[in-house]
Amino acid sequence: MSATPENTPSAPPPIGQMIAQFRASRNHSLQDLSNLSGVSKGMISQIENGQVNPTLAVVWKLASGLGVRLQDLLDEPDANKPGIEFIYLTKENCPTLTSPGHGYEVQILNTTDMVETVELYLVRFMPNGEMTSAPHVTGTMETVTVFQGEVEVDVDGARHRVKSHETARYSADVPHCLRCAGDKEALAYLAVKFPAPNQAALPVP
Amino acid sequence: MSATPENTPSAPPPIGQMIAQFRASRNHSLQDLSNLSGVSKGMISQIENGQVNPTLAVVWKLASGLGVRLQDLLDEPDANKPGIEFIYLTKENCPTLTSPGHGYEVQILNTTDMVETVELYLVRFMPNGEMTSAPHVTGTMETVTVFQGEVEVDVDGARHRVKSHETARYSADVPHCLRCAGDKEALAYLAVKFPAPNQAALPVP
DNA sequence: GCACACTGTTCAATATATTAAACCCGATAG
DNA sequence: CTATCGGGTTTAATATATTGAACAGTGTGC
Known part of the structure; x- marks a missing residue:
């Protein structure tokens, strides 16, 4: 059991959500991504649901299969919720x-x-x-x-x-x-x- | 549907070298980093020598202990290959x-x-x-x-x-x-x- | 010489990540 | 309705990541 040291600034990245989002946005099934990445589809399912701590090698394979860089999977998905915005820029009000x-x-x-x-x-x-x-x-x-x-x-x-x-x-x-x-x-x-x-x-x- | 060819764009990141570099640059011993991160020092040794595929959670703990972001451990040491490029897109050759x-x-x-x-x-x-x-x-x-x-x-x-x-x-x-x-x-x-x-x-x- | 404190490595035991196959469920046929 | 398929989940077996302790080397001081 880890002692949970005091320097735990944030939680480990919710990589499962990111992978799920990327996969959904490409309309890939678990099977598709499994073929693309070489990771078993059961594993991908568990990762997306946060049931396992994937190995770095596996995360890398998934990033490869999705065509993104590893870092892209590590960014927090919804760090700040901006709210809906619409800005109209004309020649006058635009810097x-x-x-x-x-x-x-x-x-x-x-x-x-x-x-x-x-x-x-x-x-x-x-x-x-x-x-x-x-x-x-x-x-x-x-x-x-x-x-x-x-x-x-x-x-x-x-x-x-x-x-x-x-x-x-x-x-x-x-x-x-x-x-x-x-x-x-x-x-x-x-x-x-x-x-x-x-x-x-x-x-x- | 899409028989994506071999996508092995690059090798998995040599994270062990990165961790070793960061640790050396701070004059930390394995024991120090172990205390800071909560990862056993034997594990850190094996990771630095590339003998294991660490779990993402462990890599994150190490990044925390080193005070760097996860992404900083994943960047290739010198993977930047500039190369001057100029691509001309017409209506014909553009997807x-x-x-x-x-x-x-x-x-x-x-x-x-x-x-x-x-x-x-x-x-x-x-x-x-x-x-x-x-x-x-x-x-x-x-x-x-x-x-x-x-x-x-x-x-x-x-x-x-x-x-x-x-x-x-x-x-x-x-x-x-x-x-x-x-x-x-x-x-x-x-x-x-x-x-x-x-x-x-x-x-x- | 010895003991000590320190480094980093390796070993046995355990926890768990990973796989392939089995399974469940909804949709679409026939 | 039953059959079949594709999507996602779970399961049993295996591989391996992880741990704590034991090990080896390296100086340092006594």
């Missing part, structure tokens, strides 16, 4: 950054007060407008979709072109730049996806 | 889901093989097209930006309207529905942000 010298302006579609792993922007380019970014955190990816005009994307020196109603996804952990191509205004939707914010630095020895 | 009976089609701007906490979609609505979604994981938020036509958003029964070039952000952990308003086609960009884990967020047919 907008203008960069007149560079010929573009950016609407920030995220609320800035919440820490997010993704940021959403709407970028309007004047002709010859250019938005240059320093490298972001390693692993950051950007997805840009053009809705008006045409945009040129430089990624680490390489130059690419994205036409209207098309999309490009590229590494943003290197110097990169978005530029209005042609003489018409351009409108683009930019999603910046940061890697998961874990990576607690190892303490100095 | 598209059509739902002819419901009058909309969806381009998936994420690659499906990478685990993300955000999913990006481009949705084209026919007049009267309607995309209904079951609730996603608690805490999921959706951001929809309209680029053509007008879109009606139902969130948990409440009805809202988003005009062209405007944006709405709303809770997606309740029943919700996007609908073409008016008799013109509508084009919308949809970003689905999950709290932490990834989840398939495709509409219910």
Whole structure:
């Protein structure tokens, strides 16, 4: 019997619920996930119902079968219950950054007060407008979709072109730049996806 | 139905090495960590040497004793392989889901093989097209930006309207529905942000 | 030399995680 | 109705994770 030391800040993660949620969201039966992961379906049932403490290897197999990372199964499912929300963003009430010298302006579609792993922007380019970014955190990816005009994307020196109603996804952990191509205004939707914010630095020895 | 091929993306995490590193970095003996975590020191020894597959509960106790999050023990020591990438998505080479009976089609701007906490979609609505979604994981938020036509958003029964070039952000952990308003086609960009884990967020047919 | 305190390893006993098969239940046929 | 199937649960047998104690090495001081 464990002495239950005083440093038990929270409960062990309810991994069963997470697995059940993931499995349900993919419309997989226990048998399906068993085939995908190599874990017996009886075991999966017991894990989902919290009747056993699965081995790390088994949890890893399940994460593999579900196509998620191990860490994704460990996050608390309902740490905070936000409540139903609906926010309407117009050009007026939406925080907008203008960069007149560079010929573009950016609407920030995220609320800035919440820490997010993704940021959403709407970028309007004047002709010859250019938005240059320093490298972001390693692993950051950007997805840009053009809705008006045409945009040129430089990624680490390489130059690419994205036409209207098309999309490009590229590494943003290197110097990169978005530029209005042609003489018409351009409108683009930019999603910046940061890697998961874990990576607690190892303490100095 | 789906004969998923061998999915052995990587090896199970070398958690023993991580624990040994953390323990060494704090100058803790096996006995110390045993006292802190409540796991027997023999067990810790075997785990560090990779001789056993620890139970998730034990790994969690060790993480607690070390004062780190569970995820911190699971990260590969140096698994980050940046590699500069640029992917161009057109309507042709982009996975598209059509739902002819419901009058909309969806381009998936994420690659499906990478685990993300955000999913990006481009949705084209026919007049009267309607995309209904079951609730996603608690805490999921959706951001929809309209680029053509007008879109009606139902969130948990409440009805809202988003005009062209405007944006709405709303809770997606309740029943919700996007609908073409008016008799013109509508084009919308949809970003689905999950709290932490990834989840398939495709509409219910 | 011995005894001691400390490290980390390994051993026998026990608890339990894991499997494959049996089982239960609702739906859909026939 | 009975049969059958797929979904989920439970069960008996096995494998193995976990424990506490015994073991081995390493200095340290007397």
